Amino acid sequence: MQLLLTYDVVTTTPEGRRRLRKMAKLCEGYGHRVQKSVFEIVCDDAELLTLLDGATRIMDASADSVRIYRLPANGFAAVHRLGVAEPVPHTDPLIM
Amino acid sequence: MQLLLTYDVVTTTPEGRRRLRKMAKLCEGYGHRVQKSVFEIVCDDAELLTLLDGATRIMDASADSVRIYRLPANGFAAVHRLGVAEPVPHTDPLIM
Numbered sequence: 001m002q003l004l005l006t007y008d009v010v011t012t013t014p015e016g017r018r019r020l021r022k023m024a025k026l027c028e029g030y031g032h033r034v035q036k037s038v039f040e041i042v043c044d045d046a047e048l049l050t051l052l053d054g055a056t057r058i059m060d061a062s063a064d065s066v067r068i069y070r071l072p073a074n075g076f077a078a079v080h081r082l083g084v085a086e087p088v089p090h091t092d093p094l095i096m
Numbered sequence: 097m098q099l100l101l102t103y104d105v106v107t108t109t110p111e112g113r114r115r116l117r118k119m120a121k122l123c124e125g126y127g128h129r130v131q132k133s134v135f136e137i138v139c140d141d142a143e144l145l146t147l148l149d150g151a152t153r154i155m156d157a158s159a160d161s162v163r164i165y166r167l168p169a170n171g172f173a174a175v176h177r178l179g180v181a182e183p184v185p186h187t188d189p190l191i192m
Contacts, residue, residue: 008131035103035104065130065179067131069165069174070168072167084158
């Protein structure tokens with residue numbers, strides 16, 4: 001499935017900035033960063049559960065916010081992009 | 097249609113911070129702010145064109161990024177929310 005993950009992490013404290021870095025690193029393991037706090041993710045149900053678990057462990061649930069939207073099948077291709085937003089090749093091989 | 101709009105505006109300059117304020121104000125006219133730079137929007141094709149035009153006029157296309165995703169019919173209801181993310185009553189009357 002195609003998902004869009006967005007997060008707000010409160011970064012007014014060193015601890016918050018640490019959470020932000022960890023959240024970004026977690027999400028980078030699941031998809032493509034298309035904006036500072038927006039990721040396009042292709043995964044299955046099991047991976048989504050693991051992602052949700054990881055995000056829950058990192059975040060401060062009383063301050064931060066994570067939202068994960070399910071997109072339609074052509075969701076990444078149908079996006080309106082303005083400015084420096086670039087299309088992301090989800091089907092290309094991942095260069096490690 | 098149900099849309100999710102996300103933006104990145106470079107705020108390292110006073111001009112950038114001004115663009116950010118204008119972008120937020122524009123988007124608030126079309127939908128509900130669910131994170132700092134994420135809006136849930138319900139609109140028709142004509143309103144989407146007006147929104148795209150407004151965003152294009154505000155943004156610096158060489159620095160900023162706006163992305164608008166179309167969600168499935170139940171897109172807002174099916175979101176996974178973690179932390180302080182709250183559901184938004186899109187069908188309730190708007191109190192002015």
